[in-house]
Amino acid sequence: MGFRDKFREKRTIASKWLLCILMSFPIFMIGIKYFGITIDKEWSLAIIASIISATLIEILDNTSNEKKSKLYAEQQDMYNDLISLCKKHHYKEATFIQYSGRKAVELITQLHKNETKIRLFVKHPETAVGVEQTRRIEGVLDNMSTEVGGTHGAPIEVTAYRTEASLRGLMLDDKVVALGWYVFKKKDKLSPKFTHDDVNIWGHNMPGILLYKGNSNFEEAANFFRKMKKHYEKHGERLSSSSD
Known part of the structure; x- marks a missing residue:
C-alpha cells in the first residue's frame, strides 16, 4: 500500500469518527432536554449515543460498499x-x-x-x-x-x-x-x-x-x-x- 492509499485510508477513518461525533451530539442533547438526564449520567448517555452512531455508520458503509462497481x-x-x-x-x-x-x-x-x-x-x-x-x-x-x-x-x-x-x-x-x-x-x-x-x-x-x-x-x-x-x-x- 502506497503513501497515498494509506493517507486515504486514514482520512476515511477520521471522517467516520467525525461523523460519529456529529451524530452523537443530537442524541446527547435530546437525552438531556426531554429525559431529564442528570450530570452524573451524561457520560453514560454520551457512550450510548456514540455506540448507536457508530453502528449506524457501519450499516450505511456496508450498504454503500455493496453497491459500488x-x-x-x-x-x-x-x-x-x-x-x-x-x-x-x-x-x-x-x-x-x-x-x-x-x-x-x-x-x-x-x-x-x-x-x-x-x-x-x-x-x-x-x-x-x-x-x-x-x-x-x-x-x-x-x-x-x-x-x-x-x-x-x-x-x-x-x-x-x-x-x-x-x-x-x-x-x-x-x-x-x-x-x-x-x-x-x-x-x-x-x-x-x-x-x-x-x-x-x-x-x-x-x-x-x-x-x-x-x-x-x-x-x-x-x-x-x-x-x-x-x-x-x-x-x-x-x-x-x-x-x-
Missing part, C-alpha cells in the same frame, strides 16, 4: 459475489449470455430458488468449438430441464445462438450488470479424450466488471447488454423452458 481479476469471484447478493435480495428477472453456462449453474440455481424468471442464452451445440464444448452445452441444457428447472419455481427459458461468442454477462432487473469476455487460445497439448479439440475457451478465469444502477457508466454497460440480448433474441433458436 468493482473490477474483478477473475469472473468466477464476481459470480460468487452475485450468489451472495442473490441470497440477500430477490430479483424478478435475470438474463444470462454465456457460452456453455456451466460455470453459471450455481448462480442460476440460486435465482431459481428465489422464483426469478430466468432467460439463458448459450452457444448452439451444433456450432460449438469442439466436442468437449458441445458436450458441456448439452450437459447444461439437460441440467436446466431436470435438476435446476425441475417442476417448481419460475420458468427457465433457454435460447441458443449460432454467431461467434465473445460476451459473457448477465443482467438482474435492469439494476445489476455483470460483463466479462471469452478468450480463445490454441491448446499447447491436446486432451486424450478430445484429440481433435485444439482450442481452449476461457471465461470464468478472465477479468470482469460488476456495475449497479446509479454507478458511473452503468447505463452504457446496460445498453450494450440489451443490444446483445436483442440480437440473440432475433437470431437465436429457443431450445427449452422448464415450464414447457
Whole structure:
C-alpha cells in the first residue's frame, strides 16, 4: 500500500469518527432536554449515543460498499459475489449470455430458488468449438430441464445462438450488470479424450466488471447488454423452458 492509499485510508477513518461525533451530539442533547438526564449520567448517555452512531455508520458503509462497481481479476469471484447478493435480495428477472453456462449453474440455481424468471442464452451445440464444448452445452441444457428447472419455481427459458461468442454477462432487473469476455487460445497439448479439440475457451478465469444502477457508466454497460440480448433474441433458436 502506497503513501497515498494509506493517507486515504486514514482520512476515511477520521471522517467516520467525525461523523460519529456529529451524530452523537443530537442524541446527547435530546437525552438531556426531554429525559431529564442528570450530570452524573451524561457520560453514560454520551457512550450510548456514540455506540448507536457508530453502528449506524457501519450499516450505511456496508450498504454503500455493496453497491459500488468493482473490477474483478477473475469472473468466477464476481459470480460468487452475485450468489451472495442473490441470497440477500430477490430479483424478478435475470438474463444470462454465456457460452456453455456451466460455470453459471450455481448462480442460476440460486435465482431459481428465489422464483426469478430466468432467460439463458448459450452457444448452439451444433456450432460449438469442439466436442468437449458441445458436450458441456448439452450437459447444461439437460441440467436446466431436470435438476435446476425441475417442476417448481419460475420458468427457465433457454435460447441458443449460432454467431461467434465473445460476451459473457448477465443482467438482474435492469439494476445489476455483470460483463466479462471469452478468450480463445490454441491448446499447447491436446486432451486424450478430445484429440481433435485444439482450442481452449476461457471465461470464468478472465477479468470482469460488476456495475449497479446509479454507478458511473452503468447505463452504457446496460445498453450494450440489451443490444446483445436483442440480437440473440432475433437470431437465436429457443431450445427449452422448464415450464414447457
